[in-house]
Amino acid sequence: MRTLFSWLGHKRSQKPTYTEPMPHPESFVTFEQLGKHWHPFLPTFSYPGAYINEHHRFFAECPQKGALIDIGIKGFLLSADALKLYELAYFSRGDVLELGCYHGLSTHILAMAICDSGTQKKLVTNDLFPEAIDITGALLQKHHYDSFSSFRCGYAADVCRQLVGEKRHFECVFIDHSHTYEAVTAVCKVLGDIVTPGGMCLFHDYNNEWNADPNNHDYGVWQAVQENLPRELFNFYGSYGCTGLFRRKIVPTQ
Template sequence: MLFRSAFVRSRPPEIAPRFLPAPQPLPRIEDLGRDYAPYRPLFAAPPEAGHHLIAGWPVEGALIVTEPRGFLRPADALTLFDLARYQRGNVLEIGSAWGLSATILCRGVAARRSGGRVISVELDPLFQAATCAAVKRAGLSRWHSLRKGDGTALMEQAIARGETYGAIFIDHDHGPTASEAACRLLPELLAPDGLALFHDFNDRLNTSGAYGIHAAVSALLAADTRFAFYGMPGCCALIGWAR
């Protein structure tokens, strides 16, 4: 037993696989909502149980139909799993709704050897309760924390505490003001080699001004050349530090 304990303690840390996407130009706003790319792995690693589980969920009208409910395409969900599974450090989720994305992110973190937690930020009390219940039903509560309140305010508080995250999923208020604030704060919250996924970036509502995600991401990339755009999995945009 002593030998076994010593062996477990000396196990080498998990090595992150190679990141696959290359930087590419940001799509034009007028081209959004026309095509939705299928899932492509973000990292050079074989599929595992989490991938197979998500890939087996039923789909209706291009969206996953499962419990908890949500508005994720399969490519969105599988990309979320990749981010949580292979990025180091904690994962920040801004906007959790019924908890579908939170459970996927927790499954990714749970599959690591390197530890970490998913911190969900949610403003709506009903969604707060739904997210915690969904995570609990899935047996994933040990990897999850919930912060109640406004996304922008709680991002600012996290920065003040010196927190950084290996992966950030932004899916709260899609309006121009909240989207601009998220992009403005992102450089201070994202750890070195960190990646951020913006939900509903590939949506025609960005062209009408109802959503401000494309405009905010475009402004960030123009203002800070340390960042790069890595593609549009499903209806999302993936950005991060240039590699």
């Protein structure tokens, strides 16, 4: 017979599952608005309460240095960026790809969410530099996230093409390697071949004022996405913190 305590235990252990994603078109950022306002985290998926679980809530309440979260891993994430990363990886029904791991801050969040979701999906992460991969690898190992994670060293666009050749597909891609127009464009051109229909692409530094500075040639994320992410395949789904979220259409349009 089910007692009140067993029922409560059952409710507590129930994990939220995938729901139809909700877009936030009102958070679209124009060129003139770049970096002037960061939109707060809003959920893309439905779950009871403001957060998926205590790990998710942590990224809303964790220590910060200036505007960036400070959890003892070098990196450059706003709280809203971290909350969106965790949410997307948690609810992803397929494998997760990260371009640009640096010291593993975002990789740690993605891996934690995958682990917490209790599903079998895999994480593939990339960096141009072997040192970044070594540092991130050690971090994942320390937290026992290495069993479902693997690394690809090289230029992000080359790695994407390699993955296409291997017929790998991803339902969630975090793009945070080089922020130049050229490097982001090269990735935008191949995303249609690796993101599954309904899958999500999160671009970091999409809403960054540096993108609007004509003298800053290191930043052109917003322009690269606007001009080169195929409109017939992807829809804008929202901006949270400095990120831009795009969803692959289920059926391409003309």
